Amino acid sequence: MVASPLMAKYGYHVRSTSLPSTSHPLTSRVEDELNKLRGWVASNSSSLKSVVVLQDGLCGITCLYESVEDLLRLSHIQQVLVHHRHEKCVDTVLDGSLRLLDVSGTARDVLLQIKEQIQQTQSALRRRKSGKFDSKNELDVYSSSRKKMHKVIEKCLGDLKKMDNKHPFSPSEKDQDLLALITVLREVEIITLSVFESMLSFISGSSTLQKSGGWALLSKFKSNNRIICEMQEEGGNEVATVYSAVRTGQISQKRLEILETSIQSLEEGLENMFRRLIKTRASLLNILSN
Template identity: 30%
Template sequence: MVSVFRRSLSFPNKPTPNRPSKPSLSRHTRSISLPCRSHPLISQLKDHITELQSWSSTCDSSSAWLVDGLNRLTELHHCLDDTLQLPQTQEALRRQPHYSSVENLLEQFLRFVDVYGIFRSSVLALKEEHSAVQVALRKRNESKVALYMKARKRMSNEMSKLVNEVRHCTRSSESVSPNSVNVGDVELAVVVTDVVQVTVMVSVALFNGIALSLGPRKSTTWRNMGIMKKGKVDDQYQGIHEFEQVGIRSLLGLRKKGAEEFKATWKNMRELEISIEGIETCTERVFRSLINARVALLNILTS
């Protein structure tokens, strides 16, 4: 025999005066606008910029520190070049009014390329003079020392001029105009402007460090030299240790130096040679990355 089951219907209890009704559940109202997500390359650019800013705060006045900064700068510009190849980046730059922002960015990168081109030539000339004085050092011949010191002084003056040149990039108008209703355009504008600023920062550290180390006036830091700007210290970068170890005092009187003193001088010369080669290699990479970024910008402007 099959049992018959009756279906029962349940209704919600009506609120009574002595029994309050349950509070209604609060619901979150979602926005109909979708969030704008950055491209991973933009995030990488931001990471590179942050790393360079942290690098600047850990100055230790060594050539290894400068080489590290130059390598980080090269990676930053490689990432920038990849970002400029993106269709959305090119569209964002084309939306700039009359391409004025892109043209300004092109001028800034042209200045960077020119500055690093001059620097490469100066480093090559110093490297040749350094090799020549090392030959004279082995023979304890001081005839090349005067020429070497003149080359150091000449490069110091050139580095001071390069500092002024590279600073013009930050004195000019913004790289990319952030006046846009598009969130992605604004983010790109900020990131590209930051790229220019950290490029100037690393370049000033390099050029100032060499100018201070090779110049006739020797001091430990720009801070001690009392270089002020609007009540604040303009530069915090120190001279390069390996460059400062080799001076005119260590090179004069070679024939009168004892074996230990001569050995120490020779060691300092070798360390300086390695430092010059390291800086030369890294600046060559920076130079190439700057050219690639400018070519990418030029393609966007002319396409």
């Protein structure tokens, strides 16, 4: 199995070699959730096929952070963190939690921009019906908006690639609990960054995607079977499909409605994950302030 570009770049594999061969009992549940996400990353390393698949990744991250929260509630884990609060490895974990919130904020902003693009295009289609449609001007406006969005995404992806996910840490060799805890928390950060990378690449609409199944989200649009089939034939990426349709003048309200529903579902998944990220960082800060 192949790791995502981000994980491969920094030497992390589907089963990271940095983790002990035998799971530490205190971190075993978190590692179970990590393994599920490693499987997701491996399955989607070459191309992310649809919003439904991306939703699975976001749900997996949410479940992962629920297990991290349970871990941080353990009194023994709290004692370990407090005892070693001044070690660099603990600071590294805190810095990582802030970094994740920054990336999450960027992703939320990008989704908002896509929704605005959809609304602008819907308005343009209504103007076309009323005879007030200027196709060249509308395309220029849409293209300009997308270029701005792409710059934001490219910068964020560039920042992700620059992040040194191999920060050295040297917890006391005598404290195996600290070693296991810091290791697994760093793994959590890296798998989360990998999912963010997949999400940003997907919603940029520039991913090279293959034909696939996984269209459960769209199945409820029974009257739109023709459009759904066309989108499948074009690769499955709802964002890229709509952009292509706008450029060729083949866009329709139905396509936009499908994309709008997809973006809404991603917003909900991202919001759930964002709340978990905030809660986890708050828990860490509260523990370390005691």
